[in-house]
Amino acid sequence: MGRDASIFEGGQAGPVCFPISTEEVQGCVDAARRHGRAVVPRGAGTGLAGGSVPLDEPVVVVTTKMNRLLSVDVDQRLAWVQPGMINLDLSRAIAPHGLHFAPDPSSQQVCSLGGNVGTNAGGPHCLAHGVTSAHVQAAEVVLMSGEAVVLGDPDGWAPGLDLRGAYVGSEGMMGITTAIAVRLTPNPPAVQTLLLAFDSVDAAAHTVSAVIADGIVPAAIEMMDKNIIWAVENFVGAGFPTDAAAVVIVEVDGLPGGVTAEADRVAELAEERGGRVRRAADDQERALIWKGRKSAFGAIAQIKPNYYLHDTVVPRTRLAEVMNQVYEIVEEHDLQVMNVFHAGDGNLHPLLLYDRREPGVMERVHAAGSAIIEASLAVGGVLSGEHGIGIEKRDFMPLMFSEADLDAQGRLRRAFDPDEMANPGKVLPTGASCADVNALTKVPEGVWG
Numbered sequence: 001m002g003r004d005a006s007i008f009e010g011g012q013a014g015p016v017c018f019p020i021s022t023e024e025v026q027g028c029v030d031a032a033r034r035h036g037r038a039v040v041p042r043g044a045g046t047g048l049a050g051g052s053v054p055l056d057e058p059v060v061v062v063t064t065k066m067n068r069l070l071s072v073d074v075d076q077r078l079a080w081v082q083p084g085m086i087n088l089d090l091s092r093a094i095a096p097h098g099l100h101f102a103p104d105p106s107s108q109q110v111c112s113l114g115g116n117v118g119t120n121a122g123g124p125h126c127l128a129h130g131v132t133s134a135h136v137q138a139a140e141v142v143l144m145s146g147e148a149v150v151l152g153d154p155d156g157w158a159p160g161l162d163l164r165g166a167y168v169g170s171e172g173m174m175g176i177t178t179a180i181a182v183r184l185t186p187n188p189p190a191v192q193t194l195l196l197a198f199d200s201v202d203a204a205a206h207t208v209s210a211v212i213a214d215g216i217v218p219a220a221i222e223m224m225d226k227n228i229i230w231a232v233e234n235f236v237g238a239g240f241p242t243d244a245a246a247v248v249i250v251e252v253d254g255l256p257g258g259v260t261a262e263a264d265r266v267a268e269l270a271e272e273r274g275g276r277v278r279r280a281a282d283d284q285e286r287a288l289i290w291k292g293r294k295s296a297f298g299a300i301a302q303i304k305p306n307y308y309l310h311d312t313v314v315p316r317t318r319l320a321e322v323m324n325q326v327y328e329i330v331e332e333h334d335l336q337v338m339n340v341f342h343a344g345d346g347n348l349h350p351l352l353l354y355d356r357r358e359p360g361v362m363e364r365v366h367a368a369g370s371a372i373i374e375a376s377l378a379v380g381g382v383l384s385g386e387h388g389i390g391i392e393k394r395d396f397m398p399l400m401f402s403e404a405d406l407d408a409q410g411r412l413r414r415a416f417d418p419d420e421m422a423n424p425g426k427v428l429p430t431g432a433s434c435a436d437v438n439a440l441t442k443v444p445e446g447v448w449g
Contacts, residue, residue: 001042001060005107007308007365008050008391013040014057020065022178025142029176032059038424039144041172043083043115046107048309049390051119051171055425061176063114069093070179077184078137078154083114083177090182099184102129105386106294114177120169122386124220124293125251127344129185131386133168140179141167144421154181166412171388172423174416188219188253192263193280195289196270197244201225201339203273204246205320208343210269211250212316216262221344222249222293225323228300228338228351235299238292239285241276248275248343249293251286296340297351304336304353308365311387312376314346325375326350333368347385348376374399389427397429 001016003009014037017028032039038058045052054060067084074097081090087108091100104123105111111121117139122131129135138152152164167174198204208221224232226245233240240247248270252262267277280286300307314322323339330337330352341349352368354361373383373396383393383400397406410428414420 001045001054001062004042004045004047004050004052006048006050006053006390006392007306007362008053011053011055012057013054013060016060016062018062018065022140022142022148025061025063025176025178026146026148028059028061029142029144030146032421033144033146038421039176040423041114041118041176043112043118044086044110046111047115047119047390048311048387049119049384049392051388051390051423051426052115053391058424063176063178064112066114066178067112072097072184074099076154077186079182079184080154081113081180081182083112083117083180085113087111087113087116094184097184098187100187101182102126102135102185103132106297108294113180113182117168117177117180118171119386119388122342122345122347124222124249124290124342127221127342128217128219128253133165135183135185136164136168136180137183138164138181139167139177141175142178143175144417144419148178152181167416169388170413170416171390171427173413173420173426175422188259190256190259191219191251191253191286192259193249193251193286193289194263194266194270195240195278195280196248196250196266197241197276197278198246198248198270199244199274201246201323202320203275204248205323205343207248207270207273207275208319209316210273211266212344214265214269216252216265218250218262218266218344219253220249220251221342223247223339223341223343224249224293224296225339227336228296228340231299231302231338232292232296234302236288236292236295238288238295239278240292244276249289293340296338300338300351300353304355306354306356308352308354308369309387310348310350310352310369310372311384312348312373312381313385314348314376314379314381316343316346318379318381319343319346319348322348322375322379322381326372329368329371329375333364333371335364335368342385345385346381348372370396391426394425394427395429397427 001013002011042052064084066082070080336353338351
């Protein structure tokens with residue numbers, strides 16, 4: 001419990017609880033309050049920003065046993081789920097109804113829906129359909145007062161302030177999710193998946209921009225560079241061209257006539273920029289292409305035992321520029337990098353490869369990571385697309401937000417949790433509020449890996 005899937009370790013958990021109901025979560029919070037302890041909500045532990053790393057022995061409330069599908073309303077296209085349910089399990093459960101849950105993080109086989117809500121997770125198919133917040137109608141939340149409340153409305157018409165919208169993406173700092181009303185999406189009548197291969201990263205990036213500029217908004221646009229192509233192909237044999245400098249996966253869905261027209265136009269735009277076009281002939285080939293994309297993180301174990309996955313977002317028109325800077329930064333710090341990311345919305349995911357056992361490597365990894373963040377912000381980018389801020393980017397927040405901005409975020413957080421019991425020490429940098437001097441927010445030695 002001292003770490004999550006990020007590079008941050010050395011966290012110190014206090015009592016660890018595994019509730020199975022809202023009432024038991026309330027009991028955990030009440031006990032923590034009586035003993036003056038902070039509370040850290042935790043799901044599957046797949047977070048990549050240190051958001052569920054416990055600091056200074058808080059009560060850790062793990063929701064993995066709250067993993068049931070509570071109800072499905074096919075007519076209203078709505079389901080109530082518990083936070084510990086695995087993302088992919090939800091789509092599998094509702095597949096017989098011709099429905100799916102649109103947000104599909106690359107870790108969807110292991111990540112939980114409560115964690116998706118906490119970080120407002122995205123995924124390959126969120127370009128056209130939106131990230132988690134667009135698919136959550138309401139959430140049952142246990143506040144740090146011990147009260148259980150419902151934020152939002154299953155019908156989508158909650159009066160007053162959008163408290164649901166404020167809560168989704170709050171990284172466990174406003175309460176503990178105990179149930180979620182999620183919007184279900186009908187399976188599209190037609191889908192076409194294209195694999196575009198390019199002789200340069202620049203050509204691939206410019207094609208991505210050209211597709212969006214042409215007025216096409218595909219369901220997904222994913223980009224992978226040469227190093228990750230080789231690793232994936234060696235790992236799963238997805239049929240990716242290992243002689244390409246970059247590949248772009250484009251998927252369009254909708255009515256058959258429109259899908260065919262959009263796929264033809266995407267192919268034309270790619271060929272104009274020197275791309276080679278392969279279309280998935282059937283569902284089996286389409287599934288294999290996506291298996292290659294979603295196996296990327298596992299594939300790199302063939303090369304190095306450890307990686308640091310970044311999550312900045314840059315304007316699509318600056319993709320090629322920032323990618324070239326990433327290569328320069330990594331070379332300067334004597335590291336290896338593989339790039340696989342949601343190119344359609346500019347969400348970069350450089351994978352910095354390393355071996356933790358190598359003396360001095362962590363200093364180089366953190367220095368390269370900081371330089372990538374700064375390069376992304378310099379072109380008008382933002383700190384995170386879907387992984388959250390957590391510990392990882394907490395101290396970079398002043399580079400993006402003014403003191404007034406940070407103060408407003410702190411005041412919003414305290415409107416839900418006046419004593420800042422919930423997940424202290426995350427997101428907001430030390431000094432963002434007077435409560436941050438509390439010892440509960442101190443980052444222990446070694447938490448930076």
